[in-house]
Every structure is written in structure tokens, then in C-alpha cells.
Amino acid sequence: MRHDVIVIGGGYAGMAAALQLLRARRQVLVIDAGQRRNRFARTSHGFLGQDGAAPDAIAATARQQLARYATLSWVDGQVTQAGGVNDAFSVSMGDGVVHEGRRLLFATGVADLLPDVAGLQERWGVSVFHCPYCHGFELERGRIGCIATGAMSAHQAMLLTEWGDVTLFTNGVLEPDAGALAELNRRGVAIETTRVSAITRQATVQLADGRTADFAGLFVAPRNLPASPLAEQLGCALEDTPLGRQIRTDATRETSVPGAFACGDVARAPHSVSLAVGDGAWAGGQVHRSLVFDHAA
Missing domain, CATH: 3.50.50.60 (FAD/NAD(P)-binding domain)
Incomplete structure (x- = not known):
């Protein structure tokens, strides 16, 4: 046929x-x-x-x-x-x-293509997301982590401030220029330059220096x-x-x-x-x- x-x-x-x-x-x-x-x-x-x-x-x-x-x-x-x-x-x-x-x-x-971070793949779609319009509301304006994958991540972090307090993890792949830094600061985005080593529990970020930070949810731009x-x-x-x-x-x-x-x-x-x-x-x-x-x- x-x-x-x-x-x-x-x-x-x-x-x-x-x-x-x-x-x-x-x-x-x-x-x-x-x-x-x-x-x-x-x-x-x-x-x-x-x-x-x-x-x-x-x-x-x-x-x-x-x-x-x-x-x-x-x-x-x-x-x-x-x-x-x-x-x-x-x-x-x-x-x-x-x-x-x-x-x-x-x-x-x-x-x-997700960042090579231990524990991230297992939480994809559950507590790690890409679209705030699809998943941001359910985070109840809690703390949000944004793990950088490239230049678009600065824009993503700025947008995410509509849904909660945002921390941008540059993770060794993003160096915002002066203009982007000024805009991130204006929007209240905290910037963390230490690399992310793993995601544990629901949305806990473990850093390479041993520090941890808990979030309501995490976002990446794959x-x-x-x-x-x-x-x-x-x-x-x-x-x-x-x-x-x-x-x-x-x-x-x-x-x-x-x-x-x-x-x-x-x-x-x-x-x-x-x-x-x-x-x-x-x-x-x-x-x-x-x-x-x-x-x-």
C-alpha cells in the first residue's frame, strides 16, 4: 500500500x-x-x-x-x-x-545533551528542567539553581528570576562579560564559579570544594x-x-x-x-x- x-x-x-x-x-x-x-x-x-x-x-x-x-x-x-x-x-x-x-x-x-554532572541525568524532568514555563510555577518561588552549559545560560538565569531566587553556576563553561554581569547583578542573580561535582537528594548541588546548596529545582539549557x-x-x-x-x-x-x-x-x-x-x-x-x-x- x-x-x-x-x-x-x-x-x-x-x-x-x-x-x-x-x-x-x-x-x-x-x-x-x-x-x-x-x-x-x-x-x-x-x-x-x-x-x-x-x-x-x-x-x-x-x-x-x-x-x-x-x-x-x-x-x-x-x-x-x-x-x-x-x-x-x-x-x-x-x-x-x-x-x-x-x-x-x-x-x-x-x-x-546534558552536562556531565553526576546525578543530573537521573533527575532530568523530575527536579532538573529546561523550561521555566513548563515547570517554574510548581517550585513555589523557592531557590533555583541554573547550571551553565554555554552563553545562553546567562539569559536563562535572568529569566528564571521571575520564578524564584536564582544562583547561576558557571561550571567552567561560562564567563559573563561586563554587560551580562551587570544585568545578572541587577536582577539579583548570585554567581558561583566553583565547578559542580554532583547533584544529590532532590536538587542539592555539591561543589568541587565540598560545599553543598539545596534548591527547589535546577535548570539547564541543554x-x-x-x-x-x-x-x-x-x-x-x-x-x-x-x-x-x-x-x-x-x-x-x-x-x-x-x-x-x-x-x-x-x-x-x-x-x-x-x-x-x-x-x-x-x-x-x-x-x-x-x-x-x-x-x-
């Missing part, structure tokens, strides 16, 4: 895109590897109508709603290769099965990379942003490869569930328009 659209990635952006296409009665195949970026978080915030819901519950409800449409096909699995051209794409699965489609939509998400190499293997151009690398798209979310589109965290910044859903909905509509107007349906 040749599908109208193959969506690689069944997360929030991918499902939002698929919904628009299904409502246009198009044959849509969603292939999902089951690795949503926010799988470590207990609750999701800032998404209208689902504020405070568990990420698993949001995803399960969305999938149930997609399943009501007869033109949906869903495969749980990993795509190992994508190839072809506009109107004649194919994707290969790990078990050797090949699927064909007229359009490809990459909604594969990103990988977070560098992001596409979670899958498939788009790059197909020939889609990538671009660097202050947050990392993403797939380059135009206003319609089409990549540099005609007929191949991308949406969600892998194709835009900043990142959140609500922004991913909105971007997916836009991309789904644009993919449908390409099927209607670029070629005979």
Missing part, C-alpha cells in the same frame, strides 16, 4: 500533524519508536486543556482519538532508513518491512541534536541555532528535499508540548496542501 503521508514520530507534533491529514481523509502511516522527549516528567504544564496531566495520559488520549479515523495506519517500531523522492518515498524498518508514501514528515524530536539521523541521511539540510542543531525548513515546514517536511522540536525552537502541537497542526495542513496543489491528488 502506498500511503499519502508517512509520519516518522508519534509524539505530540507527529500526532497533531496526522490529525489534520486524517481529517482530510488522507491515508496516513504513523511510525513511532516510543521515545517521547518528556517521558521522564511526571506532569506536563502550559498546554491549554491538559495543564498538569501526565505526559503518558496526554499521548494515550491523542492516540485513541487518532484511532477513530479509518485512514490511519500505526506501526510501533524503528525506521532504519528513508529514501526516495517527492511522490515516491520509502522507509525501511528494523524488521526489513518497507513502507511507501507520497510525502514524508519528520517529527522525530531531539536528543538533549544543546539539542536531532534524535534520529534519518532526515540528514535523506539529504535534508540542517541548521545551527542558539539551542543546537535542527532540520532546516521553510514557512510551510518543507525541508530542502522536496516532498519531505519536518515539525516539532526537531524543526523549531523554543520547545514545549503546546508549541510542538501547534507546529504539528500547521505542518499537517501544509503537507495536505502540497498533495492538493502540487500534484494531481
